Every structure is written in C-alpha cells, then in structure tokens.
Amino acid sequence: MSVEATPVQPGSVVLRLDNQAARALVRRHYLRWWETLPWLAAAAFYFAFPAYLGFGTALLITILFALSLDLALGYAGIVTLGHAAFFGAGAYTVGLLAFHGIWTEPITSLLLAAIAAAAIGLASGLVLLRTQGLTLLMLTLCTMALLQEAANMAHNYTGGFDGLPSLDIAPLFGKFEFNPLYPDTQYLYTLAILLLCFTFIRALVYSPFGQSLTGIRENLLRMHAIGAPVRRRLVVCYTISAAIAGIAGGLWAQTNAYVNLSALDLDRAATVLIILILGGYGRLYGAFIGAVAYLALEHFLARVYPTAWQLGLGLLLVIVALYTRNGILGLGEVLWRRYRRAAK
C-alpha cells in the first residue's frame, strides 16, 4: 500500500488531464458548497427547535446508521437485512457497561461499542461474505436473529425482554450532563460524532479503496478477473460498516439511557433499509434525505392518521421504487441533469 501520493494543486494539472472526464475524477473529492447545507441545517435546527432536540437526536442517529448501511449496501453492494445486529451490538455494549457500573464515560464507551460491533462484523463477515444475493440476505437476517435471541436469553445480564433501563451515563468531558428533559447535550454530542464519522466515510468512498468497492458492486466477477482480493475488501468494508453501525447503536443507548431488544429488531433493520432506498443509496447524502423524509413522514402522518400512517409511507415507497431508480436523491439528479440540458 503506497501512500506517497503527490498532492496536486488545482492549477497544476498536467496535459492529459485536460480531458473533462479526467478533470472530473481528479476533482471528485473536492468539497462542494452544498455539502455544508446539512450541517448548517442541523445547527439551525438546534436554535430553531429547542423543544424538538430529542427528535433531532434520534434523526441524527438514524442518519449515522443509514450511512453505515450505505457503505456496505450502496457502495460495496452487500445485500443485508441484518444491519441492526451491529446497531444492537453497539447499544448493548454501552448498555451492559453502564448498567453494571463497569464503564460510563461516553466517548470511550462509544469506542468500545465500535470495537464490539466491528468484531461481530468481522467474524460474521468472514463466513457470510462467501455468499451472495438471497443466501447472503438470509444469513445476515439469521445473524441478527441469533444475536437478538442471545440478548433475550441472557436476561440475567441484559434484562431480557425488559432491557436495561435508566442507564447512568457519565457527563461528557466530566462536565455536560445527559439530561433527558433538555437533550441539548445529547443533540450536539450526536451531531459531533456524526460529523466525525461522516468525514471518515466520505474520505473512504472517494479513496481508491472506495472505488474498488464500487467495482465489486458493479461487477464482482470482473473484479476477480483483474486480480482484486474481492473477499478481503468486502470483509474490511463490512467490518468498518459494522463499527459505524455500532457507534450509532451506542449513541442510541446513551442518549435514551436505555437499551432493549428493539435495538436488534428486524423492524429496525428494515426501516434503515427503507430509509436508504427512499433517500438514494451509494451517494452519501441519500442517508440524510431518506432519514429526514422517513422521520418527517412518520411524524406528520402519524398525527393525521395514527392507525394507518404506514399506508402513506408504503405509497411513497411504491412511487420511489417505480419511478426513480435511486430514491429521492436520484430523482433530483435526473431533474437537475434535464434542467442543465434544457438550459444549454
């Protein structure tokens, strides 16, 4: 792995890079102005809706969870319906440590949550990623079900069905309490972790490694034929994705101050999948848009029509699946391209 890349200033591009495509590839990782929008919106939300910070925190955690799935599903093409396994592993790591009074410092707890989830991701990935398609889908589902049942049966430690209530999380930096009534610490803390993880994921998907993941997604057999160690790449990607899902789970446990079996539920795994498909997978910001769309929809539809709000969600999903290949963001890209073409 050679890391002695020569940094290129935008002005010093060599002759062959005159080509538009080459220039686009050289500049692909440059930060665009609109990429600051989600973060400005998140900051604005903090000041504009102090009463909704609990909802906002849940939203940020969902975004992080969806991002972790995007890395595995959207970039590497790993079809999984069991991503809550890692979310739950992270949540229970934080929960068990705090409930039994072993470790309550939030940031290091998150790190441990990431490590625990990564370990499960690595161990299961080494086995699962030999398979593809439906087999893989079923096996990821099974892994999650096994973990959930294990958490259910070990009720002496995990509280079983009742979960671990009223976790005692130490104040952040020894100073900022996680107050359940005024969750502004939780919100800012979650936002900071999300920004950190996002920066990492963004760097990863624009790296040569990220490019080879998209190669695996687009044509697995060809990647073998050009000599790529496909399975190793997939396992590495899956492990990283699991670690990030574990961080999301850990945040969930810390900010809610409880853990229960719903962390490992199929419902959670399916929801994050729906969010990613709704928003658009394999494009980073799909996770943001999908999570906002889903939670906003849930919020408002549930108010208008509490018994059958999922009907509205179902309809939206049908529309997205039928008419847009890549979710809301994909639809936006198509419209933008048409607009550009028309403007020419």
Next chain:
Amino acid sequence: MSEIRLETRALARQFGALVAVQAIDFKLAAGARHAVIGPNGAGKTTFINLLTGALPPSLGCVFLNGKDITHKSQAERVKLGVARTFQINRLFRGLSVLENVCISIAERVGVAPAMFYPIGRRTDVIDEAMDLLQVLKLAGDAANRVSELPYGRQRLVELAIAIGLKPQVLLLDEPAAGVASAESHIILGAIERLPQDMAVLIIEHDMDVVFRFAKRVTVMVGGALFAEGSPREIEANPQVRAVYLGQTGHG
C-alpha cells in the same frame, strides 16, 4: 523461437461425466498471435478458464514463464501477468469509461487498497488511463457511463480493462462477438496495436478476424486439440474444413 510464456501439459477438465477439455499440450510464446477456433462446445472457453484459474483443472499443469502456476488463484495469476477479456461483457456498467480503466490500473499498480487519500490525487493512474483510452480511441467517451455506450464501444472498454493490467499473456474470448461487422474493424485495429511482445491468445468464430489477426491457429474439437498450423495450412486442411469451416459457412 522466442521464449515460451504460457504452457500447458496434459491439461484436462471434466464436469461430471462430461470431458470438456482433455489432455491439452499447448505453448504460447512471447509475441505470439495465436487463435483457437472450433465449433460450439469444443471447450475453448473452458480452456481459457483453466488458463486464468477461474476453474481448477481435473488433471495436468499450467506453466507461466516456466513456473508451475496450476495451483495459483485467479488473482495471483493476474499479478503474475495473465489477463483476459470475456465473451459477454463484464464491465462496471454504472461507472464511467475512465473509472472502468482506472479500477483496473489501480489494481495493477497496487493503489487499490489505499483508504486515506482520494483517487483524484493519483494523477499517475488517471493519466495512464487517459493514455490508454487515447490509444483505443475511447478518450471521447471517457466521461460517459459504460451502460450508455453502443455495444461495439463497450467491447473496446472490455479490452481496455484487460490491457490496463499490462499482462504478459492476454487471453481474448471472442473480442468481436456481437459487434456488427461494420464495427468489428475498430476492435481488430485495437488488437493489432497491442504491444509486440505481449503473447496474445484469441478465441474467435469469425474467420475473417482469425485470418487477419493470427500467425498460428489451433483447432479444438470435442475438448481436444485437433490441428495446429499457420492460417493457410489450417484453411487448406481438409479435415478441418470438414469438421469446422464447412459447417459455419465462413470457409
């Protein structure tokens, strides 16, 4: 004769009771332009799969530059210098032409596992990819998504990905398959411009392609080598005409 790049000894592969390839002794020298022809089901593609390591042989050995590579994996053989193209396109369809080639070059130069700097920093890789596209007259399509290209140009990308690996031995599985004959000259032109010392093996049905490209021709029938010789000798061989050339109407 120049040095032998690829060699097989008594190479065979069975699928259950079906003998797809049997006892093939074959040599490919540096700079070779060698065609393998034969009727459908003669085992040509299986033979390529055995050479690349996509399939393990039932019997026999494969040597590259005199070293036994029979038990090397597909990926290891690529690193040692054996690359191939596919009869049916295997491209990164959702990505641009440039990215398709970059993925292959990044893999060859060992950049691909790098996680912490963007691919855009590796202008050496992108430069080389652009050069290659220029040679194949694909530079104009560099920004286009592969799935949006006409089929003939997609076949060129198929070729470009393999050439990006800078192989010593290049195995082409019907490179002009599915391309209208009016367009096949583009592909043939590209093949003719391959580096002189590269050993090239081509499987082809189209006799015009074979006779234009190949200096040696091997005929496979029923999984075994049936005849070998210069294109003229093969064309004149009455047995070959009987089993193959006569049937296809290319003659």
